[in-house]
Amino acid sequence: MGAWLTEDQCCTVRSLNVEGIRLHAANTFKHADRAAWLKCSWTRSDVNLGHSSFVTLTPSPMTxxxxxxxxxxxxxxxxxATGAVLASNEDLQPSSAPDESEARALLNSGQFEEALTILRPMTKAHPGHTNIHFLMALAAIETSRLMQASNEEREALLDEAIAALHAILINHPGLVRVRLELARAFFYKEEDTLARQHFEYVLAGNPPAPVVGNVQRFLNEIRARKxxxxxxxxxxxxxxxxxxxxxxxxxxxxxxxxxxxxxxxxxxxxxxxxxxxxxxxxxxxxxxxxxxxxxxxxxxxxxxxxxxxxxxxxxxxxxxxxxxxxxxxxxxxxxxxxxxxxxxxxxxxxxxxxxxxxxxxxxxxxxxxxxxxxxxxxxxxxxxxxxxxxxxxxxxxxxxxxxxxxxxxxxxxxxxxxxxxxxxxxxxxxxxxxxxxxxxxxxxxxxxxxxxxxxxxxxxxxxxxxxxxxxxxxxxxxxxxxxxxxxxxxxxxxxxxxxxxxxxxxxxxxxxxxxx
Structure with missing residues (x-):
């Protein structure tokens, strides 16, 4: 038969201290060659922000x-792989709406307010035509930059453009040109954190060198005016x-x-x-x-x-x-x-x-x-x-x-x-x-x-x-x-x-x- 625990051994385990943690053992002992159960109570000082407590851990199997x-x-x-598929070859496609060509011509000639007047009702008549919504947002952004626009009008126009561009990107997140205009709208609204985020995504789309140069200038301006x-x-x-x-x-x-x-x-x-x-x-x-x-x-x-x-x-x-x-x-x-x-x-x-x-x-x-x-x-x-x-x-x-x-x-x-x-x-x-x-x-x-x-x-x-x-x-x-x-x-x-x-x-x- 195995030996009994001695009084010295009892003292050894009766009061064990680690700074911040203390173990007290009761005086109840059983035979050492059997399961020797010692009733223990634990007290501890909270030393962990997450209140980490006690657990016996079984190592996880390698599998x-x-x-x-x-x-x-x-x-x-x-x-x-999913992101690569989404980002590949997604582009804006012209619609067959008869007034789109007129609106595009007005935009190209710098008549942004006139183009916006035509495009606003078109977005309601053609809610599924992505290109029309994009042109309307572009017209709103450029109109907001006109000298005669008040601060209230400017904010409203930029909000209108942001909402339209955001709606396009919900179903077409790989459209780099749309994201570029969204970044510009945030920049003009001085929402620089969001503007920088979208400009960074634009640069990942490998745009043409002139676009890269323009984006870099926007990013430099964001840092300078912060x-x-x-x-x-x-x-x-x-x-x-x-x-x-x-x-x-x-x-x-x-x-x-x-x-x-x-x-x-x-x-x-x-x-x-x-x-x-x-x-x-x-x-x-x-x-x-x-x-x-x-x-x-x-x-x-x-x-x-x-x-x-x-x-x-x-x-x-x-x-x-x-x-x-x-x-x-x-x-x-x-x-x-x-x-x-x-x-x-x-x-x-x-x-x-x-x-x-x-x-x-x-x-x-x-x-x-x-x-x-x-x-x-x-x-x-x-x-x-x-x-x-x-x-x-x-x-x-x-x-x-x-x-x-x-x-x-x-x-x-x-x-x-x-x-x-x-x-x-x-x-x-x-x-x-x-x-x-x-x-x-x-x-x-x-x-x-x-x-x-x-x-x-x-x-x-x-x-x-x-x-x-x-x-x-x-x-x-x-x-x-x-x-x-x-x-x-x-x-x-x-x-x-x-x-x-x-x-x-x-x-x-x-x-x-x-x-x-």
Whole structure:
């Protein structure tokens, strides 16, 4: 028969401490060669913004990993192939309407108001004739630029043109000429973010050299006149596991199974997230500006235990280095609240660089260092370093690829919680007929901790691997004040050698995306 556990062994497992996590074992023991059950209760300090809880993780079989990779690769190929088909050889076709030739002649002679007078009733008489709607939009854009047009008339004409061009692109997203005029309409309305987005898609359509030159001038003007920006958004966030908790009851210490007295249940529910912010660029010279900006966000969930608020602010110079590069150096501060209490405060520096490699490829780089101070969890105080490189490639007028690589280092006071993370993400989006836009991305993260994570490991440092899969869809044909509802679903899996820190979570989002 096997030996009984000694009193020394009892003391060893009776009170085990890892900073932020404490295990208490009861005095009930059974024979060591059988299942030795120790009733355990767990207490922990919240050290994770997402309320990560405890789970015993079973490694995924290789076949599942291979299947996930194959599905992600097949989806990417499908999106690219679909976009290529949509973008090929789509063009405007003249209609047989008798007045179209007259309207076209008026446009060619610069008589835009007269052409618009003819084309407006034609769009109602021929709702399915794409070319008539395009000519009407073109006439409205040019009429808005006439000297005698008031600001109100100008705005109304541009809105009329934008609505007509948007309607065409719902079913014909590969029409580069239509997208070019839509970009111009946004530019004249000073909706520069949307104008730049559509100009970038135009360049991916390999337009003639004179058109490329004109588009580049528009883009340069957008950058030169940029003075301020504002954003606002909200989303509903249903989730199957709000706190990323697990109902796993058993862990193993010294080869013995422990049962947790209290297991946090996986809680499902719907959260509400709202955010806003903006920035101002004050000109200090021809190629130098002073940037100011702030960001605010709030998330609320049922029961209030996962509520959080965020406020950030930055200030610093920006330099325009040539036509394709800008560099910023910013002082940056951030404050996070959990429920209604301050959680941590960051203060540091952030540098940003934006560079256009070609007319359809962009790179963004960011490096930041912050000193972080927690209100209660002193052992987590320390510094954070983040390095990120992002790239975007508009492959076709209907296909966009995005990728990112990153590195993060948290140098906490406690060696146990010191860690570094390496991550990468690849995604694609495709503009489809009937107004649909679909997208998907895959992200992989690897985190390594420095300290001894016993009893959650056998004594080695903790290592996490996280996979995040995301899919989105929205319909451009359905808009409310220029916004379309976007539906997103995200699945996240964390594999770890630490018995209690893995989780599996699926969540959704319903947000509104600006269309026009």
């Amino acid at each position: 599942k990993i291979q299947l996930n990779k194959a599905l992600a690769f097949a989806t990417l190929l499908f999106l690219l 003075r301020w920006s504002v954003y606002v958004g909200s989303t509903l966030k249903p989730s199957t596991n709000l706190g990323r908790n697990s109902e796993t009851e058993i862990i193993n210490i010294f080869g013995l199974p422990f049962r947790r007295d209290t297991v946090e249940e996986e809680k499902s529910g719907v959260g509400l997230s709202i955010w806003t912010g903006g920035g101002y660029w004050y000109p200090l010279g021809e190629r130098t500006r002073l940037r100011f900006g702030s960001d605010l966000a709030r998330e609320e969930y049922p029961g209030k235990e996962y509520d959080q608020s965020f406020v950030g602010a930055h200030v610093g110079p920006q330099w325009l280095l040539g036509a394709n590069t800008s560099v910023s150096l910013l002082l940056d501060s951030r404050q996070l609240w959990r429920i209604t209490s301050p959680y941590y405060f960051d203060f540091g520096v952030r540098s940003e660089i934006k560079h256009r490699l070609s007319r359809s490829i962009w790179l963004d780089g960011q490096a930041s260092w912050h000193d972080r101070e927690y209100r209660k969890l002193d052992y987590l105080d320390g510094s954070t370093l983040n390095l990120t490189v992002k790239g975007a490639w508009v492959v076709l007028p209907t296909v966009r690829l995005e990728g990112a690589l990153g590195y993060a280092d948290d140098h906490t006071k406690s060696k146990v919680w010191r860690n570094d993370t390496r991550w990468g993400r690849l995604g694609a989006s495709v503009i489809l007929p009937r107004g649909y836009t679909v997208g998907g991305s895959t992200e992989f993260r690897r985190t390594r901790y420095e300290g001894n994570w016993f009893p959650f490991t056998s004594g080695e440092p903790r290592k996490d691997r996280t996979k995040i899969y995301r899919a989105t869809v929205f319909n451009r044909a359905f808009t409310l004040y220029g916004f379309s509802p976007q539906f997103a679903i995200t699945h996240e899996e964390k594999n770890t050698n630490s018995q209690v820190y893995g989780y599996d979570s699926t969540s959704g989002e319903i947000r509104f995306v600006r269309q026009f």
